[in-house]
Amino acid sequence: MTTLLSAAQMRAIETEAIATGAVSGLTLMQRAGQGVVDAVLARWPDLATAPGQVLVLCGPGNNGGDGFVIARLLHDLGWRVEVCLLGDPARMPPDARRMYDRWSEAGPTRRFGEWAEGASGEAPALIVDALFGTGLARRLSDDVMTVLSGVANMRGRSERAIPVVAVDMPSGLCADSGRSLGATLRCDLTVIFHRAKRGHYLAEGPSFCGEVGIVDIGLAQEEPTSEQAVGLVEPPDSSLLGKSNGHKFDHGHAWLLSGGVGRGGAVRLAARAALRAGAGLVTVGCPLAALAEDAARLDAIMLHPVPDGASWADILDDRRVVSVCVGPGLGTTSRESDLVRATLTAPARTRPGGSEPEPLAVCLDADALTLIAQDPALMKLLHAGCVLTPHGGEFARLFPDLADKLSGPATTGPAYSKVDAVRDAAKRAGCTILLKGPDTVIADQTGACAIHSAQYHDAAPWLATAGSGDVLAGIVTGLLARGFSTIEAAKVGAWLHAACARRFGPGLIAEDLAEQLPKVFRDLGL
DSSP states (O other): OEEEBOHHHHHHHHHHHHHTTSSOHHHHHHHHHHHHHHHHHHHOHHHHHSOOEEEEEEOSSHHHHHHHHHHHHHHHTTOEEEEEEOSOGGGSOHHHHHHHHHHHTTOOEEEHHHHHHTTTSOOOSEEEEESOGGGOOBOOOHHHHHHHHHHHHHHHHOSSOOOEEEESSOTTBOTTTOOBSSOOOOOSEEEEESSOBGGGTSTTHHHHHOEEEEEOOSOOOOOOOTTTOEEEOOOOOHHHHOOOSOOGGGGOEEEEEOOSTTOOHHHHHHHHHHHHTTOSEEEEEEOGGGHHHHHTTOSSSEEEEOOSHHHHHHHTTSTTEEEEEEOTTOOOSHHHHHHHHHHHTOOOBOOTTOSSOBOOEEEEOHHHHHHHHHOHHHHHTOOTTEEEOOOHHHHHHHOHHHHHHHHSOOOBSSOOOHHHHHHHHHHHHTSEEEEOSTEEEEEOTTSOEEEEEGGGSTHHHHHOSTTHHHHHHHHHHHHHHTTOOHHHHHHHHHHHHHHHHHHHOTTOOHHHHHHTHHHHHHHTTO
16 A cells, blocks of 8 residues: 655654754755756656756745756756745755855856746646645635736646646645645646655645655655555455455355335345355345335346344344445435444344454445434444445435535634544444545544545546446445455445446446446456
């Protein structure tokens, strides 16, 4: 798993490296600047053969020092370099001031206000944003936002595209949350140092960062502690998804509960996904009146009448029921409330690959989340075997205070992030939570956390279709049936869900998703 750093973690790594003498700040700055120049010329090879004019925006800190290195390197390559500095050089950190002095031997530096007054001149061929990087901890001032707006307007007036490159982080974007602290330049390329930060993948981060590339500047690859670590969800190990020889019950029996007549479409989508994900067998439990409707649409998936909570509790006494999905198309009457209660109070059982009894593995989605939000007694029954898969509205009903904090304006950095909200919610609920979205965040009650950002793929827009969340719940339920831990089922499920959308492409509807799973498995080498 690729670890995503916070701004504080990145600062600590740099500080430790410099304090121990492993590397100097000047060396890190020189490597960073060279890395940006190399990345720019690799991304736009025509700029290497035809140097033009470049505008380098330098901030008052070490990110600005990186900018002065970039300015000097491009000047040496024959570029006409215009440097604009925010702040007073005398107040810059020592290493950044040294790089300013070195640049001053090659060319002049204009102040922000001076550049804004003359911004109607020749449009540059390239803009480098080295204002704040990961160090921004306050909302941008009006004068900075005015200059950033001027740069954006200049790009808009130009008859040709002007690429913008961010140094580590687009200025104005919070490195921890991906939220804008005022105006933010929309970049075509963001060159990241050492490791990606959480803000590159959260909230507005992907839309402002454009393409991302990571430059090794020679820092040690220490891992944050497990309580601090946030990982990026990556393709799963194919060995975890393959099947060994055995009986169908060796791969788990998954149950999914359905609502009444005319409400079974969502659970049928989820049930098919659970079976495609590898559950040994799958049963849909529904009211007696809905049996004929569901039977007409299901073949490999079994059906069983579940009229009420008491009958459902009896079924759950069978320890071969390994995982349950409750919520898609369920309804919110007293019957459904009883079903949720019986599910959450079911006896423990041993899952495939396990040796000790564990709480029943449960995926709670849609109407089940509404019922839990309405009834504090149900909320108290949540346990470590549960995976909640809310979208933003459902999360707000379950955890209104956290949702309000997340949606409030970002005025200081690090701003409250989706990672913070989901971690806080998971700790409060005592279970795993997968908060859906283009930047899906997954966390469990121990603080373990991961981000799946579909925004860097073409899948995200096509997943915005009715029923896609039901399919995700089904995939997670199938993986739980196979013995995956709650957080691994959520992470692998999120990745498979997006991979299915990428595999199908434009025109995707929810029915298409589960049918792509065999192709995705083959792509993984199964």
